[in-house]
Amino acid sequence: MxxxxxxxxxxxxxxxxxxxxxxxxxxxxxxxxxxxxxxxxxxxxxxxxxxxxxxxxxxxxxxxxxxxxxxxxxxxxxxxxxxxxxxxxxxxxxxxxxxxxxxxxxxxxxxxxxxxxxxxxxxxxxxxxxxxxxxxxxxxxxxxxxxxxxxxxxxxxxxxxxxxxxxxxxxxxxxxxxxxxxxxxxxxxxxxxxxxxxxxxxxxxxxxxxxxxxxxxxxxxxxxxxxxxxxxxxxxxxxxxxxxxxxxxxxxxxxxxxxxxxxxxxxxxxxxxxxxxxxxxxxxxxxxxxxxxxxxxxxxxxxxxxxxxxxxxxxxxxxxxxxxxxxxxxxxxxxxxxxxxxxxxxxxxxxxxxxxxxxxxxxxxxxxxxxxxxxxxxxxxxxxxxxxxxxxxxxxxxxxxxxxxxxxxxxxxxxQPTRQRYTQLVAHRVALNRVLDRLKELIDRQEVDEEFAKYQIALVEGQLEELKDDLVELQRSNPDLLTYAAEQIRDELLAIESDTYAEFIRAGQLKDELAPLLQDVLPQSA
The missing domain is CATH 1.20.1530.20 (Na+/H+ antiporter like fold)
Structure with a gap:
């Protein structure tokens, strides 16, 4: 060199x-x-x-x-x-x-x-x-x-x-x-x-x-x-x-x-x-x-x-x-x-x-x-x-x-602050639900003490109830959040459709991009 x-x-x-x-x-x-x-x-x-x-x-x-x-x-x-x-x-x-x-x-x-x-x-x-x-x-x-x-x-x-x-x-x-x-x-x-x-x-x-x-x-x-x-x-x-x-x-x-x-x-x-x-x-x-x-x-x-x-x-x-x-x-x-x-x-x-x-x-x-x-x-x-x-x-x-x-x-x-708070609560809820799924999977596979796992499940479910109450209160005091949530879900569904077509193309099963079906089907919020 x-x-x-x-x-x-x-x-x-x-x-x-x-x-x-x-x-x-x-x-x-x-x-x-x-x-x-x-x-x-x-x-x-x-x-x-x-x-x-x-x-x-x-x-x-x-x-x-x-x-x-x-x-x-x-x-x-x-x-x-x-x-x-x-x-x-x-x-x-x-x-x-x-x-x-x-x-x-x-x-x-x-x-x-x-x-x-x-x-x-x-x-x-x-x-x-x-x-x-x-x-x-x-x-x-x-x-x-x-x-x-x-x-x-x-x-x-x-x-x-x-x-x-x-x-x-x-x-x-x-x-x-x-x-x-x-x-x-x-x-x-x-x-x-x-x-x-x-x-x-x-x-x-x-x-x-x-x-x-x-x-x-x-x-x-x-x-x-x-x-x-x-x-x-x-x-x-x-x-x-x-x-x-x-x-x-x-x-x-x-x-x-x-x-x-x-x-x-x-x-x-x-x-x-x-x-x-x-x-x-x-x-x-x-x-x-x-x-x-x-x-x-x-x-x-x-x-x-x-x-x-x-x-x-x-x-x-x-x-x-x-x-x-x-x-x-x-x-x-x-x-x-x-x-x-x-x-x-x-x-x-x-x-x-x-x-x-x-x-x-x-x-x-x-x-x-x-x-x-x-x-x-x-x-x-x-x-x-x-x-x-x-x-x-x-x-x-x-x-x-x-x-x-x-x-x-x-x-x-x-x-924006309210929407950010709503997104954070939703993210917490999704994460805790995945934790619950994992704990139940461990019980089914007998990879963990059942009593211990059930105790952890009870704690997580208690936290989920608090999150649910917070989300309900936030939506009650901010009705426009429902429109925002619908818009986020629509974007997520459209992304899933596009990603699926892309997977078929990368795998060589499709040669051309398919026209999206959901773009005009799913309602768009104002």
């Missing part, structure tokens, strides 16, 4: 590599330290950890401590693919499908409304140039409500509202990136705006992204049917997230749309036909960790990149942009929401739900990446970056930190 050491020694001794490694470890230590402290101290638990990291980053920026140079490539090629994949992996297609129409309205027309509002408003009210207005509009058209949706899950907010917000963010990230690339040529004067050409290029970007994402997603889904090796399947999902993005960008498609498509397919189809429950759990926990890891770094670095002097210099333009963003977001959410309620025959999006969608439309990493990717040759680059950072800070700090009080005021806070 000495030749291996000799080969890598020059690399390890490279000062640039050592410096970059030191920077990475510093960023990692600070970000994970802050994220951990937010869970340890109760006074910090009401602040989403991503926003707390942003505040720490801003504190570092105040004292002019710059951890690393945050480049658009770092966000778009390193941070964005895993965040997109994790969100797509976890979103349920059944819920997404039921609200696909309003999600597409918000993701496509909402982006257009935001861009048009900013282009018109910044030119008319702030005297900004066309280049500044176009690129600020495209950069800020992407929503990034990661801290809000994390808050939704923690508080048990209605799952439909979470799906609407996450679904819009997943798709409008791709639309915003495509719009930015289309408008960049116009802003720097190398292209002329043509509606037909723009729509054709948009169709190509999106079409290539969906096609490539679908091809990779289904390919990996059928591949994982042939073996059951959790670490390999976990690694395949990681490779698919980055590989899909890079390949799509190389062939001229939308990497964002491609990754979202792959994540949706693997999370809703591939994980069911090609992974057993244990493997799905391993992969899901891996992506949960990776999303936490990446978010911990990216929000700290975003705060650390703020240049306060630039915010002061362009404060008037930033103020105008904030007002326009709020108004444009209201027009898109309430206007398109009313149109969706009128067109669709399903459950309407309530006014309180639309209010949260409006106020929770935060801007984040995608907006920053797009602003930083403006060519340095453009004279207005500093102004564009300052305006985008200013608006982003307002949405994250003001809107992000006031979302929970707004949820409380609108009576949209969920019953």
């Amino acid at each position: 000495p030749w291996i050491v000799a080969a890598i020694k020059p690399v390890l001794e490279d000062p640039a590599i050592e410096s970059n490694l030191r920077q990475f470890l510093l960023v990692l230590s600070v970000s994970l330290g802050v994220a951990t402290l937010s869970r340890v101290f109760s006074v910090l638990r009401n602040i989403p950890y991503t926003l707390l990291l942003l505040l720490v980053g801003l504190g570092l920026a105040v004292v002019d401590v710059r951890l690393v140079n945050l480049s658009p490539e770092l966000i778009l090629f390193i941070f964005l693919p895993p965040l997109l994949f994790e969100a797509a992996w976890n979103i349920k297609w059944s819920r997404l499908k039921s609200d696909f129409f309003p999600i597409l309205l918000y993701a496509i027309l909402g982006v257009v409304i935001c861009i048009l509002g900013l282009v018109f408003g910044l030119q008319q009210l702030a005297g900004a140039s066309l280049a500044t207005a176009l690129l600020v509009g495209a950069s800020l058209s992407a929503t990034d409500p990661v801290s809000v949706t994390a808050l939704f899950r923690e508080l048990g907010v209605d799952k439909r509202l979470t799906t609407l917000m996450e679904g819009e963010s997943l798709f409008n990230d791709g639309v915003a990136v495509v719009a930015f690339n289309l408008l960049l040529g116009i802003a720097i004067g190398i292209e002329q705006f043509d509606v037909s050409v723009t729509l054709a290029r948009f169709g190509i970007f999106v079409g290539l992204g969906i096609s490539l994402g679908g091809l990779i997603g289904f390919g990996i889904s059928f591949l994982t049917q042939r073996f059951d090796i959790p670490l390999v399947e976990q690694s395949l999902t990681l490779v698919s997230a980055y590989g899909t993005y890079i390949i799509a960008e190389e062939v001229g498609g939308s990497g964002v749309i491609a990754v979202v498509t792959t994540g949706l397919i693997l999370g809703n189809f591939g994980s069911r036909i090609g992974m057993n429950p244990r493997t799905r759990l391993v992969v899901s926990e891996f992506w949960e960790f990776l999303a936490f890891f990446v978010n911990s770094i990216v929000f700290l670095l975003i705060g650390d990149q703020v240049r306060f002097q630039a915010l002061i210099d362009y404060s008037e333009t930033i103020f105008v942009a904030i007002l326009i963003i709020i108004i444009a977001r209201a027009v898109s959410v309430f206007g398109l929401g009313a149109f969706s309620n009128w067109v669709t025959k399903g459950e309407n999006i309530s006014m309180s739900g639309q209010t949260i969608l409006w106020w929770g439309g935060l801007r984040g990493s995608v907006s920053v990446a797009l602003a930083l990717s403006v060519p340095e040759s453009l004279a207005q680059r500093e102004e564009i970056i300052a305006v985008v950072f200013g608006v982003m800070l307002f949405t994250l700090l003001v809107q992000g930190l006031t979302t929970q009080p707004l949820l409380s005021w609108l009576n949209l806070l969920g019953d």
